[in-house]
Amino acid sequence: MAGVPLSPTARHAICSVPRDVADDTTVRREPDKETDTMWQTLQGIDWHPVRLSLQVAAIATAVALVAGLALGWLVARTRLPGRGVLEALCMLPMVLPPTVLGYGILVLMGRQSALGAWLRAHFDYTIIFHWHGAVLASAVVALPLVLKSASAAFAGVDRSLEAAARTLRQSRWSVFLRVTLPLAWPGILAGTLLAFARAMGEFGASLMVAGSIPNQTQTLSMAIYDAVQAGQDDIALVLVILTSALSTAVLLASNRLFTARSS
């Protein structure tokens, strides 16, 4: 094969058509030029950021879910002094610029911070320029969405049902798991999906904390940013369509859950 110049048609056949089909030359239609360049674009794309984005968003959402459930309960069901301030602080990442968040994480977790220096000295670990940094940033921006929906869902649960369960000698924990959580679940899940979509879209803070290191910390949103900066508009377009489709699917699912709850 070496040294034999390939025609665009032949190259297309080798790249895109499975061998058994390619051998059957009679059924293969002539590929047009447009699909050929499109195929080359797809081949030139590094798919690692897609996987990393899903991974980062999934872990960040799990972290936000646990923290959001606890905080949502605190806000909706307890009379803890200062819970209003606590809620406002947790909601801040929704309205603050991502740069503030990124800077905050750098200052709190960077090498020059007490925590960052300690982690480095004892565990040889740093969150900076590590994909864990992107998880932290994404979890912080996703938390408000879980917290809000969880506190609303907990507040909406009929307290008399819980009281009834208590008269049936159920422990508080058992009431929470068997009555409150199942009743509040659709609202919480809808908020969690929203949080996942938001975590997928995280860019600014993650970029500041984790950097855009190819094959290590570069997420989908960073790959789009780099492609646009470098003028690789075709790659950017493919990634934009992909991330839009993923996010639309998640939002549709979330909407369906919200309407299911209200009807």
Place this chain on the structure above:
Amino acid sequence: MKPSVLALARRAFLAALVLPAAALAQAPAATLTVSAAASLTDVLKELAPAFEASHPGTTLRYNFAASGVLIQQIAQGAPVDVFISADTETVDRGIAQKLLDPGSRRDIAANQLALIVPSGATLPVRGLADLARPEVRRVAMGKPATTPAGRYARQALEAGQLWASVEGKVVPADSVRQALDYVARGEADAGFVFRTDAAPHADKVRIVGIVDGHTPVRYPAALVSDGRQKALAGDFVAYLLSPAAQGVLARHGFAKP
């Protein structure tokens, strides 16, 4: 009380609409937009008042970023009058794409690439070869695709047969100034910046050495083909070549073009 609050809100809303328009109406007769390599940030800011004073009514508007990002903005139609790159390659590309006026091209300065480490660094980084050592985990440099400083650094590492062992440690920065910041914060063990970027931050970063093995660092300025202020833009490039401006560039550590 309610209606008056509403009226107040309406007035505030109208004011918010009108104020920017009023500000635009009062803008001076001419604004010259200069897109320049990030490494020129400090020196060009210092040079602005003198140029504005010699051209009454003119306001200089700077846009600093990696040269590759700036030419991309110009290609997408950003209203820019003068482009100054930190390499000849980006300007060559702009001229080939007919974005820049080839006749207007002038080198305004030269520079050197430096290998830096955080000032309190304990790692024994004395030269390029040390970057391949396992103790060196992170090396900050501009993204080679868009940042001249990153491209020079990659050329130098490739020339030293080191790129393969260093590539995986690279933290790509949006501009040479971001690479400087990564090293200054101690988050990267070493980094590549221009000598002029590191010099004012001697308290935070230490220059290990000047790097060679790359094409010479030159700063070509050129007028943007679609620029609206051609005469003024030409004046600005001429001003940068004047003895006064060259003196300021020299004081910031830039070499003669």
